[in-house]
Amino acid sequence: MLRFLLFVALFAVAVYIVVRLAEQRGGRRPLPRRRGPASPPPRVMGPDDDDDFLRDLDRKRREPEDPDST
Template sequence: MLKFLLFVVVFALATYYVVRLLQQRSAGGGGGRPQVKRPRRPQPPPRMVAPDDDEDFLRDLERKRRRKDADDPETGPSTS
């Protein structure tokens, strides 16, 4: 029984080291040289744009206003 337990422990250790070696090689850590990671430049946070400063938003509002004025038969087209 002791021989069987020793065999299982040795087999588990050998399997662990083989799997670990394969993982290191597939991750680029093999070949004896540690992989140097380059620092990334920090991304600036997204700039918040107020609705009255956003050209697309203002253009869309103007389109909606014109469409509403053209479709509304009671008021007719506005003169402004």
């Protein structure tokens, strides 16, 4: 068990050294950006999704307009 822990520790040190050297030499390159729309296209909004439409519909239902008052 002690050999296994020693192996893991040496492996971790070796990986650390390799990563440090790669960072110091500028081995990190920026990832390429994907071309595409920055935001999804706007969704088509139906009347049942429009708060103003629903509010106006509720108002008309509560206070019906009198067609003879024009």
